[in-house]
Amino acid sequence: MKLWKKLGFPKPKSEASKGELSLVDNEIYSGVVVPEGYYYFVRLDGWCFHRICKELKLKKPFDRFLATALCKCAEEFFNIFNCSLAYSFSDEINLLFLKKPGFERIEKIDSVFAGIASSKATIELRKLKKFDFVIGFDCRVIPADKKDVLRYLIWRQAECKRNCYNAFAQIALEKKGFCGEALSKRLAGKKISALKRLIKKEGLLDKIKPWHEKGVLLYWKKYRKKGYDPIRNEEVIVERRKVFVDWNPVLFNSASGKSFILNLMKNGMV
Template identity: 30%
Template sequence: MDNDNFEKQMRSLEYFHSLRLLPGAWTVVRLDGRGFSRFTESRYQKPFDLKFHELMVQTAKALLEELQGIYAYTESDEISVLFNPDWDLFDRSLEKIVSISASIATATFTHAAQTIVNFDSRVWLAANKSQVVDYFRWRQADATRCALNGWCYWTLRKAGKSVTEATATLENQSVAFKNELLFQNGINFNDLPTWQRRGVGLYWEEYDKEGYNPIENKTVVAKRRRIKVDDELPMKEAYGEFMRRLINTGKVVQNPGNLDD
């Protein structure tokens, strides 16, 4: 067999190598920390740790920047990055997108934390803007649910309950029950930091950068872009409106104008 035919035969066995994202689809890449429950238990405070939060934000920022996304959202140990329908990095190769995004997240977090971790990655596709808004409202609802459960669970554990006892106490209980449990222990869930209850958004913003023009011998101002980390996201319908503005303009604006899907 000649070398060319041998090459073709071997490459034909590469699974999903030729699979591309659907043209014109909105794309979200979601990453999760692998085994982070065990990883964080002995290293970070529970239920939330500011240092871990900062590491996740730093990782989300690296993904947004390197993959050329328009928005990133992080809660707990997961990150979602949104891309426009015309995004064509890696020729929209699914194999490259999931492998490289996972490697960026893993390398960024590992380097910053000085501890080896792993992230996995998957792709979610949307046919229209409404589905994109629904996706991020879904992830924020998950953040709120997990935050409430986490605070309740660790409040019980710190009060002396075992894993089994704490889990059994919370099983099938209502939101009202959990809020009351926290209140009886001196914690008002609504007063906790917003980033814990709603997650964190990252997006591009324009700013004026002052410089000097030596030819004209004068100060000049140029428009530049940077990533804004938003720890005070709105929630529910207001968050949906926030996302509609963002995906229609590529940035957060005060007067969104026409927000047709």
């Protein structure tokens, strides 16, 4: 019995050559594809980014230069694959696709997208300082139906908020002399309200920017510009679109946030 059958996988869809010596049937993950009838998110997570922050001496707990570099990474997927929407925070990039980007194999999406993100991040971060260590991203695909698109964004934004307050609380405790295991124990299990009180007590609450707490949202936005029609020999108004980067996005779990995302989807702007 062929290995993919033995292990219960779909038939491989490898692009490798077939023949007497071929082990294509052992490429068991190549047959796993994006399921039909679903939208899907691709989530990219930075690998060993704590080292990057340390080596580049980035501002703690959040650095606008790094956040901008990740937005530039996200924009690559709009330009190459016509990504529908992107949401980024910390070292994470979430890409929404309403249509397949020309291929459907999970294995290929994960490998190609991680490679593009790693390459683009390297290019952008080397604008600050040249370095010789490796930047990497892991990658996963998350299918979602229409209602789950909004749920997913709410979930990731909640994680962003938690990450924000935890990071600033850590800075607050470091100011009080805590470090290592003692610091971790003080933060363990604390709710956002408790973290917020700690941050306020140390005078750091006003340091929190909207993008620290709510992340950064990227989406297509239509605009009009003057053009020229050579056939009619006259100026015309043409409609174009560009990627808009919102550093103060709506709260996705609010009424206005839900309406905003659903309208983007309804109007074909994602």
